[in-house]
Amino acid sequence: MNIIWQNLPILLDGLRLTLEYSAVAIILMIVFGLVAALMRLSQSRVLRGIGSVYVEIFRSTPLLVQLFFIVLGLPAILPLNRIFGPLFYPILAAAITLGLNEGAYVTEIIRAGILGVDRGQKEAAASIGMTRVQAMRYIVLPQAFKRMIPPLVNQAAQTVKDTSLLAPVGVVELVYQGEIVISETFASFAIWSTIAVLYFIVIYAISRWSAMLEKRLQLDKR
Amino acid sequence: MISVKDLHKSFGDNEVLKGVSTEVADSEVLVVIGPSGSGKSTFLRCLNGLEVANGGEIEIAGMKLTQHRKEVYKLRQHVGMVFQHFNLFHHLTILENITIGPRKVKKASKAEAERVARQLLERVGLAGKEPSYPDELSGGQQQRVAIARALAMSPKVMLFDEPTSALDPEMVGEVLQVMKDLATEGMTMVVVTHEMGFAREVGDRVIFMDDGRIVEEGEPKALFAHPQMDRTKDFLGKIL
Numbered sequence: 001m002n003i004i005w006q007n008l009p010i011l012l013d014g015l016r017l018t019l020e021y022s023a024v025a026i027i028l029m030i031v032f033g034l035v036a037a038l039m040r041l042s043q044s045r046v047l048r049g050i051g052s053v054y055v056e057i058f059r060s061t062p063l064l065v066q067l068f069f070i071v072l073g074l075p076a077i078l079p080l081n082r083i084f085g086p087l088f089y090p091i092l093a094a095a096i097t098l099g100l101n102e103g104a105y106v107t108e109i110i111r112a113g114i115l116g117v118d119r120g121q122k123e124a125a126a127s128i129g130m131t132r133v134q135a136m137r138y139i140v141l142p143q144a145f146k147r148m149i150p151p152l153v154n155q156a157a158q159t160v161k162d163t164s165l166l167a168p169v170g171v172v173e174l175v176y177q178g179e180i181v182i183s184e185t186f187a188s189f190a191i192w193s194t195i196a197v198l199y200f201i202v203i204y205a206i207s208r209w210s211a212m213l214e215k216r217l218q219l220d221k222r
Numbered sequence: 223m224i225s226v227k228d229l230h231k232s233f234g235d236n237e238v239l240k241g242v243s244t245e246v247a248d249s250e251v252l253v254v255i256g257p258s259g260s261g262k263s264t265f266l267r268c269l270n271g272l273e274v275a276n277g278g279e280i281e282i283a284g285m286k287l288t289q290h291r292k293e294v295y296k297l298r299q300h301v302g303m304v305f306q307h308f309n310l311f312h313h314l315t316i317l318e319n320i321t322i323g324p325r326k327v328k329k330a331s332k333a334e335a336e337r338v339a340r341q342l343l344e345r346v347g348l349a350g351k352e353p354s355y356p357d358e359l360s361g362g363q364q365q366r367v368a369i370a371r372a373l374a375m376s377p378k379v380m381l382f383d384e385p386t387s388a389l390d391p392e393m394v395g396e397v398l399q400v401m402k403d404l405a406t407e408g409m410t411m412v413v414v415t416h417e418m419g420f421a422r423e424v425g426d427r428v429i430f431m432d433d434g435r436i437v438e439e440g441e442p443k444a445l446f447a448h449p450q451m452d453r454t455k456d457f458l459g460k461i462l
Contacts, residue, residue: 124303126272129298129328130326131291146313
């Protein structure tokens, strides 16, 4: 128990970093997901193609491999460390890679949400002279987002869990801090259980929130 | 006001419109009847570019309907449409449903758009429903809001696509009354409907469509009383 209390500040510092990376990745996944979803629904074959290739690449390879490739592989052939700094590039690249990976799943969530809005809504918007962009922005997306909220919150919880894969590529967060503590104390059981509990608290809170939202959205059918 | 020449439309191999031509005069109320699958709804949807015709010419209020997206957007501002299933915007209040077109498309001020919207709601007998949401209204009320939403754009022409087909029988009258008032005020209207009473009372001319063509047209009372073509007789025999 003592070991846990002694090292808790380091672990909490790791948790803080985990939450920071999660926040950045969640923002990025929404941005990438929205852009890719709109591309996949576009009338341009080229844009549709780019959107599909993005989704397929990131869904069909493991996140850990993506991280190794982009964080450690790319700098071997490109001067990325020199441009962004050898300390900053891995952090930047890891956050973006995580955002891209989760964004591929978010693309499908947003696409399904948009397609789930009755076609008549778009036609009514068109009939009063709205452009396709206006119809999407004022009519379709606001209705689509409501259905997307529960699956998006679930994807956010997944993103928090996936930040643990940043440790193997050298990014300091909760798991990374834990491994350092263990290498000094050899208290594997105590530290890993503490880490598990910390993740659990955060992710359980998110899924409770998701369940609550879902209930409220069901009551409010609008 | 409306001129249609040799309109053709296919969905894949299925030719739905096989050369439809007609004219609609200023303030005329044209009623389109026909069995389901006759192409009457497709014809109507071609008029504001919701369906893109494969051939033929459409001109409304001096504007040619082309493939240019900007011109289609422009034309739709002058052509109001009312749908079978109302298609009110579920996430907006009744007031917002009516003001969003003028505000976003015509860049009208909020105050001006709301003033017009309140007048229109009064006109369709729904004053006081401003803060409600569409799902809180009956079908008949929703359809009247949909008419107000279309009128808010000050259209020169109104298209009605089976506006009473999705309504409970006791609500049909209130919607038809609003349409009748519109016709009396001189609105140019094209109405696809099964309401023969409305066609007879309000329509200036009836078109009977079958299998993608206009089979017969004429003054409603005359056409209903003395249809010339067998297919028209057959159809009217079933529904009158």
